[in-house]
Amino acid sequence: MKKFVSLILALLLALGISSVSAADGFDPASVSTPYVCLMDAASGNVLYEKNAYEKAYPASTTKIMTCILALELAGDLNEIVTVGDSxxxxxxxxxxLPGEKMPLKDLIYGMMLQSGNDAARAIAEHFSGTESAFVEKMNEKAEALGMTGTRFVKSNGLHKDDHYSTAYDMALLSRYAMQNATFRQIVAAGTYDAAPTNKDSTGYQWENTNKLIHTKQGEASYKYQYANGIKTGDTANAGRCLVASAKKDGVELILVLFGDYSDKVSGDYRFQNAAKFFEWGFANYGTLEASSLGLANTLQAAVGNASPDDAEGGLLTLNIDFTGVKAVALSQTLDEIRGDPSLLTVTKAIDPLTAPVEEGQQVGTVSYQYDGATLFTAPVYASRAVAEAGAAPTSQPSTSPLAIETTPPGGAGEKNNSWVFWVCLLAALGILFLIAKLIFAGRRRKRAPRRRKAYRARIVR
Incomplete structure (x- = not known):
């Protein structure tokens, strides 16, 4: 009977059920890990964080970036990589070994499961010629993803003082990487068998260092039944690090635990707490339809360069579209917001509005925050079109009897206009001739009396 009970307990442990019961009454604040971020993978919303935006050393979790970049750059995962001399x-x-030829796929598995620093460097040199050139791509990708607190120097995460990240940034990266189906398959694998190479006739077998996924022989089991990734990291400067993911009932969470130093906690402390964090997150996770909160759904904005004929004088109503927009947070937070939506603060990100503006054109977004964290963001659209100043009229030609009918060049109208011009010109010349004649006649009348006086004077002499 005792053996039977022991067997049942062992099975419960293997299934992670004991982790669930251990999470009852779990308080995240009780965990001493200095850097923590628990994120909803679907929305990117943070459910819990501690120093998540502070600088930390990521150690081998850096390889998450190396992996997703390699997957995106690779034309064929079966392409052969020749290991460099260094x-x-x-x-x-x-x-x-130097000169060893191995499929890219095998190197990636070796990097992500066994955490091979040599594999990471070989991958970097394969794609960019040098590790430093590949690291430039890593930093470009980090910037594109909004990882503002991150700077990479190594492809494998070996310690450098100027190689750092944050718990939040690594959650952001992992959320992105987990959208890649091949990446998901790699980080969820317990073991991987690599084919023989030109330097090793027997091939390789690698085991995942993430104990939420895989238990090595002779080690305590911390397998968690909902775990599906991602990567561990360990250096003296970074401490014990873990980026993990788990999916339950359609909800996927990402957890980052950085900075568990071996002189303070056991090497398995991160795994012991990871399942508790996940269960706590799943139990307290909630969603809320933004449209149910009765928030204002319009804004007013002035449009530059609007036509003087605009009916609203260039004032444009903007529609905030809450369709399908959800707030994702802890249930307690959502209950507080339901009770008083005015607790939300609003951040508007509206593009500079200059005519022309099309009806239905997206012109920005509005984000809603609670306690400093963004819960949801809604798109903003123009409610109507606004024509620009000086734009050609789009109305139909006027039928008013006062309207002037125009005729294309060379038509009958142009000939009529030419005839009228010459008639008017001749009339003007005639008028000028008559005026000149009258002036001349007046001058002649004034000169006539003078001549008569002069004639009389000659007779008298």
């Missing part, structure tokens, strides 16, 4: 020899390795 092989990384520090930290965790898969022990590849």
């Amino acid at each position: 092989v990384e020899t520090k930290g965790s390795l898969i022990n590849i």
Whole structure:
């Protein structure tokens, strides 16, 4: 009977059920891990954080970026990579050799499961020629993803003081990477068998270092039944690090735990708490339709360069569209917002409005925050079209009897206009001639008396 009970307990542990019961009454604040971020994968909303935006060393979780970049750059995962002459020899390795030829897919699995620093460097050099050139791509990708607190120097995460990130940034990266189906498959694997190479006739087998996914022989099990990724990291400067993901009942959460130092907690402390964080998140997770909150759904904005004929004088009504927009947060937070939507603060990000503006054109977004965290964002659209000043009229030609009918060049109208011009010109010349004649006649009448006086004077002499 005792053996039977022991077997049942072992099965419960393997299924992660014991982790669930251990999470009852779990308080995230009781965990000593210095950097924590629990994120909803669908929305990117943070459910819980502690120092999540503070600088931290990511160690080998850096390889998440190396992996997703390699997957996006690769034309074929089966393409052969030739290992360079300078092989990384520090930290965790898969022990590849200079000149070894191996499929890219095998190197990626070796990097993500076994955490091979040598594999990461070989991948970087394969795509960019040098590790530093590949790191430039890593930083460009980080910037594109909005990882504002991150700077990469190494492709494998070996410690450098100027190689750093934040718990939030790594959650953001992981959320992006988990949208790639091949990435998801890799980080969820427990083991992987690599084919023989030109330097190793027996091939390789690698085991996942993430104990939420896989238990190595002789080690305590911390497998969590809903876990589906992602990556561990360990250096003396970074401490024990874990980026993990789990999916339950259609909800996927991402957890980042950074900075568990071995002189303060056990090496498995991160795994012990990860399942508790996930269960706490799943139990307290909630969604709320933004449209149910009765929020104002219009804005007013002035449009520059609007036509003087605009009926509203260039004033435009903008519609905030809450269709399908949900707030994702802890249930307690959502209950507070339901009770008083005015607790939300509003941040408007409206594009500069200059005519012409099309009806239905998206012109920006409006975000809603609670306690400093953004809960949801809604798009904003123009309610009507606004024509620009000086634009050609779009109305039909006027039928008013006072309207002037125009005729194309060379038509009958142009000939009529030419005839009228010459008639008017001749009339004007005639009038000028008559005026000149009258002036001349007046001058002649004034000169006549003078001549008569002069004639009489000659007779008298």
